[in-house]
Amino acid sequence: LKIRGLLSVVHITDDGLSILEPLEITDTHVVVKVPHLSAFGLVWDFIQRFINITLPVEGQVLLFLRPPDEGPRILDVFLLQENIPLSEVNLLRLNKGAKYIRTSSDSDCKLYIGQSYSVHCEPEDYIQPVRVNFRSKYGPNFHPTFEVFLTSNSNTVTVTVVQDQEKTEVWKRNVNLPGPRRETAQSSVPAEDRLLLVRIKFIDRVTEPVLNQLLDKLLERGIINDEEMQSARAKIRADKARDVIDTVRKKGAKASSVLIAALCEVDPCLFRELRLR
Incomplete structure (x- = not known):
């Protein structure tokens, strides 16, 4: 159809029907010249832009659970328009x-x-990114809008999508995850105790760049404050590692789970070596 002369466009108006010759044909679009457009459409578009009217689109939230590996289970959350085929x-x-x-x-x-x-x-897990601006997606590649690191062992979670400006819930579901999940002796131990079990290895083997990335993620999630981050950054590598793991461990299970998930993301090799799953 990309051969000139084999494709025409029909233009229907109140005055009748006319055939428009395409100016350009691509794999996805046809470019034509239309000499007369609706004045109402042009004016309405201008009014929408001038008074900043924003209309919602019909959307869908799709969930996919990644296959089990050496790290925590990861639930991918997709925010898409409704007309994207599942x-x-x-x-x-x-x-x-x-x-x-x-x-x-x-x-x-x-x-x-x-x-x-x-x-x-809920139960609270590590989620990245913290927030995104919704935009239209038409493929061919579809990447997760959010990644939820399921650091708890629960097979039922509640997932909520929130519009940040209005603080309103636009989608909320109780989700049953495939299971039962095979638990290991390590995964059944509370997160803060799992960190304690690998504390010495973590201090010995974690690198300076990884520690700095972990500090950034802990600050982003509100696990540590600016003063705690600056205090840790000023220390040498080994002392910085002690500060990170001990500070987080003392803050309890939620903070410890965030550190475990962050380590899985930043340094999956060390995560597997420590067997923190």
């Missing part, structure tokens, strides 16, 4: 071994393009 996204994720998690009324939400959204998960 089959397209599902095919891409299946090729990576991920499992689609079916929930009720996946498309039952409205999303605003350009506005900020965040995801919350």
Whole structure:
């Protein structure tokens, strides 16, 4: 159809029907010249831009659980327009071994393009990024909008999508994850105790760049404050490592789970070596 003369465009108006010759044909678009457009459409577009009217789009939230590996389970959360076929996204994720998690009324939400959204998960887990501005996606590649590191052993979680500007919940579901998950002796130990078990190895083997990245992530999640971060950064590598693991461990299970998930992301080799799963 890209051969000139084999494709025409029909233009229908109140005055009748006319055939428009394409100016350019690509794999996805046809460019034509339309001499007369609706004045209402042009004026309405100008009014929308002038008074900053933003209309929501029908959206969908898709969940995929990555295959088990040496780290925590990871739940991928996709924020997409409703007209993106589930089959397209599902095919891409299946090729990576991920499992689609079916929930009720996946498309039952409205999303605003350009506005900020965040995801919350209970039991509390490590989530990245903290927030994103929703934008249109049409493929062919679909990357997760959010990654939820499931550091707890629960097979049921509550996932909530929040519109940050209004602090309103636009989508919330109780999600049953595939299971049962095989627990190891290590995974059944509380997170702070798991850190204590690997404390010496962590101090010996963690590198300076990894420690700095961990500090940034702990600060971002509110686990440590600016004073604690600056105090740790001023120390030599071994003392910095002691400060990081001991400070977080003393803050309890939630803080310890965040550090474990952050280490899995920043240095998966050390994470596997420490067997923190």
